[in-house]
Amino acid sequence: MQIELAAEIKHLFQTPDYFNQIMMLRGEVYRKQENRCTQKISLNGNNYFIKQHTGIGWKEIVKNLFQLRLPVLSANTEWKAIKYLHQLAIPTLTIVGFGCRGINPARLQSFLITQELPKHISLEQFCKNWQHQPPSFRLKQNIIKEIGRIARTIHTHGINHRDFYICHFLLQIPHDKQHPKLYLIDLHRAMIRSRVPARWIIKDLAGLYFSSHDIGLTKRDILRFIKEYRNNSLRDVLNKELPFWLNVKKRGNKLYRKHTK
Numbered sequence: 001m002q003i004e005l006a007a008e009i010k011h012l013f014q015t016p017d018y019f020n021q022i023m024m025l026r027g028e029v030y031r032k033q034e035n036r037c038t039q040k041i042s043l044n045g046n047n048y049f050i051k052q053h054t055g056i057g058w059k060e061i062v063k064n065l066f067q068l069r070l071p072v073l074s075a076n077t078e079w080k081a082i083k084y085l086h087q088l089a090i091p092t093l094t095i096v097g098f099g100c101r102g103i104n105p106a107r108l109q110s111f112l113i114t115q116e117l118p119k120h121i122s123l124e125q126f127c128k129n130w131q132h133q134p135p136s137f138r139l140k141q142n143i144i145k146e147i148g149r150i151a152r153t154i155h156t157h158g159i160n161h162r163d164f165y166i167c168h169f170l171l172q173i174p175h176d177k178q179h180p181k182l183y184l185i186d187l188h189r190a191m192i193r194s195r196v197p198a199r200w201i202i203k204d205l206a207g208l209y210f211s212s213h214d215i216g217l218t219k220r221d222i223l224r225f226i227k228e229y230r231n232n233s234l235r236d237v238l239n240k241e242l243p244f245w246l247n248v249k250k251r252g253n254k255l256y257r258k259h260t261k
Helices: 018-023 057-066 076-087 123-127 137-156 198-211 219-230 234-259
Strands: 002-005 028-032 036-043 046-053 095-101 109-115 120-122 169-172 182-184
Touching: 002 018, 018 095, 018 109, 076 095, 076 109, 120 123, 123 169, 137 169, 137 182, 137 198, 137 219, 198 234, 219 234
Parallel strands: none
Antiparallel strands: 002 095, 028 036, 036 046, 046 109, 095 109, 120 169, 169 182
């Protein structure tokens, strides 16, 4: 069994039965699936979010493997990804508790506790009226650049998100038009390795393209993202990588058609 608790919450639980006490915590349910539940809880007057994993079962593991998908067995995946993002200076959640127990991969129990973020809004909500009520040019430009920077940073350091949609970027409010702060969240499926294969990079970028399809981005906006993502001149990027970016667009459009049927 592995368990780590920050001092700010460790004293709230009785030793040695930390794990069971934390798995029994209940609060406001934000998302509930068969083997995973995300709740907002209050501890000692402070708000936190807890994800509790209860094991996905062999059926789900085999199903994922047959579909060539890496199954998410526990909170360990997100725990590692969040810690790595902090090393890369990318704003994300702050962990105050993590635990995992069990040997059987189909029956692992685990939890992840994170601090509540400062006041924020998801980019999906913030951008949904951009077609009819566009933001200031400066803010729009700098949000696009920041997303490009974050995407470039994680991909060049061996991380692919696997659910890389604008709803998983949270904009801190009030926001600074010059330096908007974006938090990257929902990392429970993230993959970390020495180098991200091209197909996984395309999947992440296609997810961004698909999820921003209806917010009124112009061709110039997309080119601005590409320039920031590659940290190079557009001429060089498009001369060398046009097939790559056309592949991203093709896959993003396919996702859009699939989800708007």
